[in-house]
Amino acid sequence: MTVTQSARSPRRRAPRNTLNPDRILDAAVVLLDRDGAEAFTMRALAAQLGVGTMAVYSHFRSKEEISDAVAQRLLGEVELPAVGEGDAREQLREVCRSVFRLFADHPSALQLLTTRPMRGDEAIAVIDRMLGLLRAAGLDRTDAARAHVALMQYTVGSALWNVRRERALCEDGLRERVRARLADLPPDRYPALTDLVPELATAQDAGMAQYELGLDGLLAGLIGPIGVSGPIGRAGLSDRAGRSAR
Amino acid sequence: MTVTQSARSPRRRAPRNTLNPDRILDAAVVLLDRDGAEAFTMRALAAQLGVGTMAVYSHFRSKEEISDAVAQRLLGEVELPAVGEGDAREQLREVCRSVFRLFADHPSALQLLTTRPMRGDEAIAVIDRMLGLLRAAGLDRTDAARAHVALMQYTVGSALWNVRRERALCEDGLRERVRARLADLPPDRYPALTDLVPELATAQDAGMAQYELGLDGLLAGLIGPIGVSGPIGRAGLSDRAGRSAR
DNA sequence: ACCTGAACACCGTTCAAGT
DNA sequence: ACCTGAACACCGTTCAAGT
Numbered sequence: 001m002t003v004t005q006s007a008r009s010p011r012r013r014a015p016r017n018t019l020n021p022d023r024i025l026d027a028a029v030v031l032l033d034r035d036g037a038e039a040f041t042m043r044a045l046a047a048q049l050g051v052g053t054m055a056v057y058s059h060f061r062s063k064e065e066i067s068d069a070v071a072q073r074l075l076g077e078v079e080l081p082a083v084g085e086g087d088a089r090e091q092l093r094e095v096c097r098s099v100f101r102l103f104a105d106h107p108s109a110l111q112l113l114t115t116r117p118m119r120g121d122e123a124i125a126v127i128d129r130m131l132g133l134l135r136a137a138g139l140d141r142t143d144a145a146r147a148h149v150a151l152m153q154y155t156v157g158s159a160l161w162n163v164r165r166e167r168a169l170c171e172d173g174l175r176e177r178v179r180a181r182l183a184d185l186p187p188d189r190y191p192a193l194t195d196l197v198p199e200l201a202t203a204q205d206a207g208m209a210q211y212e213l214g215l216d217g218l219l220a221g222l223i224g225p226i227g228v229s230g231p232i233g234r235a236g237l238s239d240r241a242g243r244s245a246r
Numbered sequence: 247m248t249v250t251q252s253a254r255s256p257r258r259r260a261p262r263n264t265l266n267p268d269r270i271l272d273a274a275v276v277l278l279d280r281d282g283a284e285a286f287t288m289r290a291l292a293a294q295l296g297v298g299t300m301a302v303y304s305h306f307r308s309k310e311e312i313s314d315a316v317a318q319r320l321l322g323e324v325e326l327p328a329v330g331e332g333d334a335r336e337q338l339r340e341v342c343r344s345v346f347r348l349f350a351d352h353p354s355a356l357q358l359l360t361t362r363p364m365r366g367d368e369a370i371a372v373i374d375r376m377l378g379l380l381r382a383a384g385l386d387r388t389d390a391a392r393a394h395v396a397l398m399q400y401t402v403g404s405a406l407w408n409v410r411r412e413r414a415l416c417e418d419g420l421r422e423r424v425r426a427r428l429a430d431l432p433p434d435r436y437p438a439l440t441d442l443v444p445e446l447a448t449a450q451d452a453g454m455a456q457y458e459l460g461l462d463g464l465l466a467g468l469i470g471p472i473g474v475s476g477p478i479g480r481a482g483l484s485d486r487a488g489r490s491a492r
Numbered sequence: 493a494c495c496t497g498a499a500c501a502c503c504g505t506t507c508a509a510g511t
Numbered sequence: 512a513c514c515t516g517a518a519c520a521c522c523g524t525t526c527a528a529g530t
Binding site: 190 | 373
């Protein structure tokens with residue numbers, strides 16, 4: 001008599017059609033959010049689904065294809081404000097904050113979105129909205145494109161910074177070791193840094209508030225100071241166009 | 247008679263002391279710059295050095311330790327301008343550009359530097375210089391710390407964006423596929439994007455020029471418009487402090 | 493002390509086979 | 512059509528052994 005199911009693997013053969021792309025993506029998001037990108041393994045994914053490792057390959061051709069699908073789903077969750085609600089600048093801030101929030105809620109999205117360029121209709125919708133708002137704020141075609149790229153770069157960088165910092169700090173006593181290291185720095189060699197250690201820590205821990213601070217700075221520099229809108233008040237891109245081109 | 251050295255592995259036993267930490271780091275940088283982070287493998291590193299895989303472990307405890315050492319070495323290459331040469335704003339731009347250039351020259355540094363928080367004296371020196379320049383530009387302690395974090399976040403994000411894009415585009419005909427995809431977009435659904443496709447491509451390909459554009463915008467927003475320096479002309483952080491705190 | 497190969501526990505993926 | 516385990520070519524690292 002053969003042992004068909006050993007005591008070490010209590011899972012029986014899964015019935016047909018237990019798996020589908022949506023269920024797989026659900027499990028992938030859970031795995032990524034809970035355990036991080038490095039724990040996102042085909043074997044772990046299958047185990048999470050209560051299924052043999054190779055079952056997933058009936059629905060996706062490769063791990064990369066799953067990653068792309070996860071990224072698209074997460075991008076679809078970015079909330080776009082209703083059209084024509086509030087002024088362009090405020091709506092722009094809202095879209096940027098939504099993108100930042102996406103990364104804060106799903107740290108793995110950053111890895112997925114930065115590894116490959118944005119694909120899929122969801123990304124397209126976000127980009128189109130941002131460009132439209134920049135045009136509405138008074139920027140010409142060239143300046144709008146440049147401002148959009150700058151805003152996306154800052155948003156990605158800020159989110160990445162926060163995620164990495166959070167991940168690193170929840171390691172064993174790293175926070176305390178960094179504190180000790182900074183406290184021991186010679187003030188004569190590093191006068192500015194030693195003077196600003198607590199302020200730096202506060203800024204680094206501010207998360208969304210710090211993001212908004214840089215965002216407001218960037219918007220002020222790119223489309224002009226607050227309260228001044230339209231082409232007249234622009235102290236932004238075009239003033240320095242010649243300088244950058246040179 | 248035993249075959250001590252098969253034809254398939256022509257490498258003979260390496261003489262003692264052929265290896266040292268510096269030679270290992272040299273090889274690691276070559277490997278990372280030429281073939282990318284995913285090709286940075288202990289086995290590939292050893293092969294590059296003409297040595298058995300485990301020989302490297304006599305000089306570094308783990309792959310992670312090598313990564314940290316590489317990051318420190320690369321950070322040491324960031325050129326800091328001589329003290330008191332030009333005004334604070336211009337020096338600040340120079341430091342930021344140096345950091346950006348480091349990432350452009352050594353794409354793998356981004357992975358290494360973003361994975362773990364900056365360690366080592368080289369990073370400390372860069373941070374101290376930036377903070378000092380922000381103080382010299384007239385920012386108070388809190389604003390200087392916030393501005394520094396915003397600048398670093400933008401710099402990392404911009405560099406990452408460029409590196410990812412470059413890596414992705416050198417894939418098989420991806421550039422052409424993206425172009426086709428954008429050309430086929432319905433203008434009534436995505437009016438702003440379809441109108442700005444060429445401008446977006448130009449901005450994305452601008453590299454350092456695009457970085458400087460956002461950098462100037464950010465600096466203008468954080469420490470005030472060009473030509474206005476000192477506390478009087480500040481249209482920067484403090485004006486919106488109350489707004490962000492709320 | 494420094495370098496070696498074999499081996500271990502992983503990984504993504506191919507393949508032939510079950511139902 | 513959908514799910515399975517065995518197997519392959521990788522990976523970082525441990526270990527006992529050579530010199």
